[in-house]
Amino acid sequence: MDLQSTIEQLVVANRILALKGVLDSFGHISARHPEKPERYLMSRARSARVVEKEDILEYALDSKVVDSRGFRLFGERPIHGCIYRARPDVMAICHNHAYGLLPFAVTKRVMRPAIHMASAIGDEVHTWDIRDEFGETNLLVTTNEMGDSLAQFLGNRNAALMRGHGSVVAGKSIPEMVFIAYYLQINAEVLIHSEKLGEVQYLSREEVKLSTQLNLSPLAQERVWEDWVMQAGFPSPSSK
Amino acid sequence: MDLQSTIEQLVVANRILALKGVLDSFGHISARHPEKPERYLMSRARSARVVEKEDILEYALDSKVVDSRGFRLFGERPIHGCIYRARPDVMAICHNHAYGLLPFAVTKRVMRPAIHMASAIGDEVHTWDIRDEFGETNLLVTTNEMGDSLAQFLGNRNAALMRGHGSVVAGKSIPEMVFIAYYLQINAEVLIHSEKLGEVQYLSREEVKLSTQLNLSPLAQERVWEDWVMQAGFPSPSSK
Amino acid sequence: MDLQSTIEQLVVANRILALKGVLDSFGHISARHPEKPERYLMSRARSARVVEKEDILEYALDSKVVDSRGFRLFGERPIHGCIYRARPDVMAICHNHAYGLLPFAVTKRVMRPAIHMASAIGDEVHTWDIRDEFGETNLLVTTNEMGDSLAQFLGNRNAALMRGHGSVVAGKSIPEMVFIAYYLQINAEVLIHSEKLGEVQYLSREEVKLSTQLNLSPLAQERVWEDWVMQAGFPSPSSK
Amino acid sequence: MDLQSTIEQLVVANRILALKGVLDSFGHISARHPEKPERYLMSRARSARVVEKEDILEYALDSKVVDSRGFRLFGERPIHGCIYRARPDVMAICHNHAYGLLPFAVTKRVMRPAIHMASAIGDEVHTWDIRDEFGETNLLVTTNEMGDSLAQFLGNRNAALMRGHGSVVAGKSIPEMVFIAYYLQINAEVLIHSEKLGEVQYLSREEVKLSTQLNLSPLAQERVWEDWVMQAGFPSPSSK
Numbered sequence: 001m002d003l004q005s006t007i008e009q010l011v012v013a014n015r016i017l018a019l020k021g022v023l024d025s026f027g028h029i030s031a032r033h034p035e036k037p038e039r040y041l042m043s044r045a046r047s048a049r050v051v052e053k054e055d056i057l058e059y060a061l062d063s064k065v066v067d068s069r070g071f072r073l074f075g076e077r078p079i080h081g082c083i084y085r086a087r088p089d090v091m092a093i094c095h096n097h098a099y100g101l102l103p104f105a106v107t108k109r110v111m112r113p114a115i116h117m118a119s120a121i122g123d124e125v126h127t128w129d130i131r132d133e134f135g136e137t138n139l140l141v142t143t144n145e146m147g148d149s150l151a152q153f154l155g156n157r158n159a160a161l162m163r164g165h166g167s168v169v170a171g172k173s174i175p176e177m178v179f180i181a182y183y184l185q186i187n188a189e190v191l192i193h194s195e196k197l198g199e200v201q202y203l204s205r206e207e208v209k210l211s212t213q214l215n216l217s218p219l220a221q222e223r224v225w226e227d228w229v230m231q232a233g234f235p236s237p238s239s240k
Numbered sequence: 241m242d243l244q245s246t247i248e249q250l251v252v253a254n255r256i257l258a259l260k261g262v263l264d265s266f267g268h269i270s271a272r273h274p275e276k277p278e279r280y281l282m283s284r285a286r287s288a289r290v291v292e293k294e295d296i297l298e299y300a301l302d303s304k305v306v307d308s309r310g311f312r313l314f315g316e317r318p319i320h321g322c323i324y325r326a327r328p329d330v331m332a333i334c335h336n337h338a339y340g341l342l343p344f345a346v347t348k349r350v351m352r353p354a355i356h357m358a359s360a361i362g363d364e365v366h367t368w369d370i371r372d373e374f375g376e377t378n379l380l381v382t383t384n385e386m387g388d389s390l391a392q393f394l395g396n397r398n399a400a401l402m403r404g405h406g407s408v409v410a411g412k413s414i415p416e417m418v419f420i421a422y423y424l425q426i427n428a429e430v431l432i433h434s435e436k437l438g439e440v441q442y443l444s445r446e447e448v449k450l451s452t453q454l455n456l457s458p459l460a461q462e463r464v465w466e467d468w469v470m471q472a473g474f475p476s477p478s479s480k
Numbered sequence: 481m482d483l484q485s486t487i488e489q490l491v492v493a494n495r496i497l498a499l500k501g502v503l504d505s506f507g508h509i510s511a512r513h514p515e516k517p518e519r520y521l522m523s524r525a526r527s528a529r530v531v532e533k534e535d536i537l538e539y540a541l542d543s544k545v546v547d548s549r550g551f552r553l554f555g556e557r558p559i560h561g562c563i564y565r566a567r568p569d570v571m572a573i574c575h576n577h578a579y580g581l582l583p584f585a586v587t588k589r590v591m592r593p594a595i596h597m598a599s600a601i602g603d604e605v606h607t608w609d610i611r612d613e614f615g616e617t618n619l620l621v622t623t624n625e626m627g628d629s630l631a632q633f634l635g636n637r638n639a640a641l642m643r644g645h646g647s648v649v650a651g652k653s654i655p656e657m658v659f660i661a662y663y664l665q666i667n668a669e670v671l672i673h674s675e676k677l678g679e680v681q682y683l684s685r686e687e688v689k690l691s692t693q694l695n696l697s698p699l700a701q702e703r704v705w706e707d708w709v710m711q712a713g714f715p716s717p718s719s720k
Numbered sequence: 721m722d723l724q725s726t727i728e729q730l731v732v733a734n735r736i737l738a739l740k741g742v743l744d745s746f747g748h749i750s751a752r753h754p755e756k757p758e759r760y761l762m763s764r765a766r767s768a769r770v771v772e773k774e775d776i777l778e779y780a781l782d783s784k785v786v787d788s789r790g791f792r793l794f795g796e797r798p799i800h801g802c803i804y805r806a807r808p809d810v811m812a813i814c815h816n817h818a819y820g821l822l823p824f825a826v827t828k829r830v831m832r833p834a835i836h837m838a839s840a841i842g843d844e845v846h847t848w849d850i851r852d853e854f855g856e857t858n859l860l861v862t863t864n865e866m867g868d869s870l871a872q873f874l875g876n877r878n879a880a881l882m883r884g885h886g887s888v889v890a891g892k893s894i895p896e897m898v899f900i901a902y903y904l905q906i907n908a909e910v911l912i913h914s915e916k917l918g919e920v921q922y923l924s925r926e927e928v929k930l931s932t933q934l935n936l937s938p939l940a941q942e943r944v945w946e947d948w949v950m951q952a953g954f955p956s957p958s959s960k
Contacts, residue, residue: 025944026837045939047947050956075939097837099906103914106834106921114346116379116405117266117337129921136926138934139836164923165836186339192913193432194343201346201369203404206376214378219285219315224265227287236290354586356619356645357506357577426579433672434583441586441609443644446616454618459525459555464505467527476530594826596859596885597746597817666819673912674823681826681849683884686856694858699765699795704745707767716770 006034007056009174010041015232017094018049022181025049027096027166030080031174033058040084040093044071061085062144076140078147079168086151090170092177097166101188105161111188112202118187119203119211120180121159128153129163139165159184175225176216246274247296249414250281255472257334258289262421265289267336267406270320271414273298280324280333284311301325302384316380318387319408326391330410332417337406340425343432345401351428352442358427359443359451360398360420361409367401368393379405399424415465416456486514487536489654490521495712497574498529502661505529507576507646510560511654513538520564520573524551541565542624556620558627559648566631570650572657577646581668585641591668592682598667599683599691600660601639601649608633609643619645639664655705656696726754727776729894730761735952737814738769742901745769747816747886750800751894753778760804760813764791781805782864796860798867799888806871810890812897817886821908825881831908832922838907839923839931840878840900847881848873859885879904895945896936 001009010031017023025047033039043055057073058066063081065073079095104111104127111125130137133149139162141147150168154160158180159169169184171177194200203211214220222237230236241249250271257263265287273279283295297313298306303321305313319335344351344367351365370377373389379402381387390408394400398420399409409424411417434440443451454460462477470476481489490511497503505527513519523535538546541564543557559575584591584607591605610617613629619642621627630648634640638660639649649664651657674680683691694700702717710716721729730751737743745767753759763775778786781804783797799815824831824847831845850857853869859882861867870888874880878900879889889904891897914920923931934940942957950956 025947045943047943049947050950072939099910102835102910103917106910106914107918109918114404115342136924136930138930139927140934163921164834190339190342190346194346195916196435197343198347198349201403204376207379210376210378214380219312223285223287227265227289230290354644355582430579430582430586434586436675437583438587438589441643444616447619450616450618454620459552463525463527467505467529470530594884595822670819670822670826674826676915677823678827678829681883684856687859690856690858694860699792703765703767707745707769710770
């Protein structure tokens with residue numbers, strides 16, 4: 001995908017995640033630059049629902065902006081830069097405060113996937129606590145030291161929760177990142193209501209693996225992407 | 241009903257179930273061919289919200305497509321073909337991942353109807369676990385062996401849950417299938433919240449039987465169908 | 481209020497209660513005839529969201545229709561006729577299956593008001609069980625014997641729950657009935673979530689009385705009615 | 721900000737809080753007069769969703785209206801006047817019955833912030849009980865004695881719950897008041913669902929302090945305000 005298409009897809013993804021309640025007025029998503037892997041693309045400091053192509057700026061992996069064009073920037077850029085640096089396979093990142101997953105993020109509870117649509121969150125989603133390494137803070141990941149700590153905690157997983165704060169999700173493409181961020185929230189909501197009904201039957205490790213392969217394949221990805229793009233008010237990508 | 245009307249009703253039903261959150265970007269519904277009972281009709285692999293008449297294809301009961309017209313097909317067609325084969329009375333089927341019922345589908349808890357509008361789900365809704373017979377899978381029902389197992393588990397009931405996955409619902413008409421799928425989800429949501437209030441008073445077997453007769457009668461069915469068709473943006477079917 | 485205004489207000493009330501989720505495709509509301517107190521007005525068998533002025537018919541208090549104009553009628557008319565007969569003070573009635581209150585209606589739990597906006601539901605809302613007197617049924621109140629039993633159970637209260645079914649609400653005007661039906665549902669939802677936080681502080685009997693006087697006064701009633709009428713897409717009633 | 725801009729912002733804030741479900745047909749917000757600190761501005765008795773510029777009236781701090789223009793007034797004006805009198809730093813106030821926080825307001829449970837977006841509600845949110853000082857009432861704060869009691873209970877905090885009733889929120893600007901009122905509700909909803917997952921990790925006192933500084937800074941405030949203004953259907957304030 002070329003630069004222009006990546007920027008357009010990033011704008012669409014912003015709108016989808018705002019529509020689905022994954023991003024409220026806060027949180028942000030980025031994509032690795034398609035031609036310069038040591039750069040990433042992300043909006044200036046603006047809410048996802050109103051992000052336009054003109055708002056997308058270019059950042060180095062130390063999260064310094066290439067040209068701010070005078071705009072205010074997100075304070076938590078290091079979440080993005082540090083994960084791209086640590087994970088050459090990651091092409092898109094979402095940092096969000098989705099209300100549906102916050103109940104997990106304010107306890108030390110490990111989240112596991114119980115529904116197959118959420119398998120791509122991985123076997124276990126753990127909660128990173130900024131206090132463990134950085135003591136008393138405003139909870140924001142505003143330095144590369146903090147970003148590196150979070151990136152290391154994430155390891156080779158696709159998702160991590162952040163205590164008292166939200167989550168971070170990494171994908172191999174923008175649609176994949178949107179998909180994982182969305183079903184992370186749904187899995188949390190299902191688990192919250194299933195607790196009182198009986199013992200939860202989580203997916204086995206093998207089921208997680210097989211189900212993830214299927215869910216991240218074109219068969220599933222193209223279907224959901226077409227639906228969400230159209231829900232967000234954009235024309236249907238050609239689909240077969 | 242003739243073929244053209246069946247296809248049109250199937251499109252309307254797709255939109256209604258998307259609107260009501262029974263189908264998200266995944267899940268699918270089908271109708272038995274009105275003139276060839278050894279065939280069924282279902283969309284190509286596309287989200288319910290955007291299905292059009294041109295997307296509806298014809299399938300044999302072994303779930304081979306008659307003419308794919310080059311389209312990608314749903315992988316879980318065997319859910320439909322195998323149930324139509326096992327149940328000559330069934331004219332329409334819904335496979336969904338409605339979030340409201342997933343808390344039951346991730347536990348081994350049997351669901352029973354507690355509200356009369358949901359009586360048509362039957363006395364008990366059990367959860368089929370693909371792992372019991374097929375071991376580690378991606379949870380999708382992609383072979384006729386799996387479809388036959390699910391169809392046998394469903395037996396002569398109208399609904400079954402699928403562990404870690406969702407549900408399947410069968411009806412004697414498209415509107416009836418939509419109706420049962422919708423109230424299966426509502427019943428689940430009511431039960432989840434009633435647990436903490438005291439002992440749930442489920443419908444008795446006789447109440448389930450009598451209430452189902454009423455709910456599946458034209459008095460109830462025509463009323464709800466008119467409402468839903470109009471909510472989904474289609475003109476009112478003539479009603480008296 | 482004259483007959484024409486009453487019919488118009490009844491149509492608006494149908495739309496409001498559909499919008500607010502108090503009525504789904506089922507349930508119905510009525511108003512006592514403003515000139516003939518031994519008659520009441522209610523739609524033909526149609527969903528609240530689509531009821532028009534032309535759908536409103538006139539019924540005697542034994543729930544026989546004056547002129548059906550060939551339309552199909554609600555089977556549960558006796559709920560309305562029997563309460564109007566037993567309660568000369570009641571001018572409007574709502575029978576609904578609001579999902580938010582169903583968790584109470586499927587347990588034997590008595591509901592009490594904990595928030596002042598819901599005080600008009602009365603000190604206690606009890607659940608009538610059709611099985612107690614009529615044994616195994618389809619749960620519908622379809623005879624005057626059943627209607628009389630429910631009316632007697634309601635007594636001089638404004639609201640009662642119906643086991644496995646829903647609720648009935650009575651008011652001294654159409655807006656008052658809409659108001660009580662709406663906050664009955666909200667009170668239920670608040671209670672469901674407050675249980676786990678600690679001991680619920682219900683309103684005292686005197687608070688219920690004083691708060692009801694205030695909430696049913698023009699100061700409160702005109703404010704909420706204007707808001708709801710406009711939300712339902714009708715022009716604002718003149719307000720000062 | 722001049723008077724005209726304050727009135728316009730107050731109208732926008734009414735619409736935002738109605739859209740977000742913080743205000744239903746009841747509740748009200750005010751702003752201190754930008755030029756006369758011994759006066760405040762608030763709508764006539766009208767629902768937030770329909771408030772217009774022409775509805776905004778001027779009140780003295782004893783909550784007597786300067787010129788009612790014949791309009792009916794909110795009975796609970798003393799909430800506003802008494803807090804402005806006791807708190808020279810407060811520039812805007814919200815009294816609401818947001819459903820999401822009512823479960824806390826009907827128990828004696830102290831609410832604490834667990835998510836950083838809600839830090840500005842302060843370390844602890846306590847519940848004022850009108851019955852403690854005023855005995856049996858209709859729960860409304862309709863006299864300056866009651867208003868003073870509530871203002872004293874609030875002290876130098878930003879938020880207090882009101883037993884069986886709702887909450888009051890104070891801010892240093894209209895957008896700040898809207899922000900705190902919104903996230904008070906979200907914090908309540910997150911806590912209600914987190915209880916069953918394990919021990920809640922509340923923000924520490926230092927985290928509350930640092931996080932509040934950040935959240936009430938222009939970096940955060942301008943972003944969320946632009947988003948909400950546009951969601952409510954108004955043009956974007958210029959943003960950089």
